[in-house]
Amino acid sequence: MSLLVAEGISVSFGGVKAVQDVSFSINEGEVFSIVGPNGAGKTTIFNLISRIYNTTGGRLFFDGVDITRVPAHSIAHLGIARTFQNTELFDRETVLKNLLIGAHIHRTSNVLSDLFFLPGVRRQELAFRKAAEDVIDLLDLRSYRDQVIANLPYGVRKMVEIARALCLKPRLLLLDEPSSGLNPEETEDLSFWLEDIVEDLGITVAMVEHDMKLVGQASDRVLAMADGKVIALGTPAEVQTHPEVLRAYLGD
């Protein structure tokens, strides 16, 4: 079954047609990768799905619900979490605090109960903390728990961002270049974690990725883009040998 469906979505910035009439669907339980040269419009697709930008044409459906015009903050509540290409963490807070913010959509407390820190809020905090610790264990972030983001190396920040997204307990996880800034060993760890995320947590993953080895290993299907348009869609092997794709990467 398709979890996310994009029907001919487009957007342009000034004169730049960043995404033109792109259609695809992501199946529940798969790893779906988007590849393409710089400026192809990959990140823009994620920004359209997470409603940071408005589509100028086409429609988006998540789990059968039309999300083309829902406000950006509702996307997380529907079950879509994401990471950012250059990381967008809450830099002045600790790793733990970042993860707790990830759990925000699960809050049942309100401003008043928070002001008085009623027993319900305390129970909720303990539950959030346990959930965050599970993610910390999963991604091996124990030693960074109490460190402030601004002091962490880039590779760790990338992992913290994935951890924060997992704290939302999403159904669909959008990862924008998860391996950029990671060294080869970290990238290998990442491919194992991806497996865990998909198989153990049952989360569907869509990722933008430049590392073709990782794409080949981890993904079920690949979408290749260039200049805002789809040029190929299929299994990793099919896409990697597709003549259009080779041309887009190597140039004429």
Add this chain to the structure above:
Amino acid sequence: MRYLKKTRYLQDINLFKHNGQRFWYGLLLLVMCLAPLGLDRFLLGELSLVYIYAIAGVGLMLLVGYSGQVSLGHAAFLAIGAYAHAYFLNLGWPFPLSLFTSMLLTGLIGGLVAIPVLRMSGIYLAVATLAFAVIVEQTLTHWESVTGGFRGMLVPKPEFFSADLNAYIPFYYLCGGVLILVMLAGLNLLRSPTGRAMVAVRDSETSAQSMGINLARTKSTAFAISAGFTGLAGGLFAHKIGYLAPDAFTLLTSIQLLLMVVVGGLGSMHGVIYGAIFIGLLPSGIAVFRDAVPPSIGQIPGLEPGVFGLILVLFLIYEPLGIYGRWQKIRLYFEEFPLYRRSTYKRQKTYLRTERLR
């Protein structure tokens, strides 16, 4: 560095992290309670004023330090709280009801003001809040039937169960008690989802939104709570000055409040206290300075605003973490002496593979 071995999740959730903290805060509370024994009338009055500033400071800190929204108009909320409280008292309302209602009213106005204003950020937001303060100041001067206009309005003496709270010792305890409650409420917010949403909005709006945080709601909540606490401070301030006139709530007051949170250290509740002490003592300091230097310098008319502005700018440039940040560095220096590394607090720069941003 100090290392704290944590054994339970509750240690991060509870207000006090370990027994040492419990001891020091207990001691502080004891000193607060015993202060009237050792201080004369004047000093006790000054200390009450520091508490009042700190109450407003908690409000402003939540807005500026934790939500990242600048306000150059907080004198307006102080004024609304003060005038509302005096007005209700004049109607014959009991003291606690009047104070509480003034707080709610100011909070409500703060939340409403936020709705048009929160579309702006940075300097535009500062200017918008400034404009709001001007509007309030004008209203105070011209709405004579309620505010008494230029003539001002007398603040009835606070009474509670026939105890005269205006006497300086009860008033001191009143301000101290309210400060502790407000401080607790602020700390509670910060350790629960509401406060975390504010921090998220401060650090990255895009990211906060993708975490399901409603920006508009979070900002207007921050404004409302901030205004509410400032209004509460305003109610107490009204008793402190005894007679309300519009010129008690000018731009200078707003800057003074902002100075408090910046000097104390943005993003720290301890900083509020340091900042409040600082701005509480500053006018006396300036007065001493006026007397010490030759009259040609000492009698310059704009000396106070000038000094306030200068200190604000100096802190923003040289010590953005404020007095609290400086204190932490000094403490670390002595703890690690002689091995202190100068670069401990230097921001590390990270280089990205793709520097191209959005």
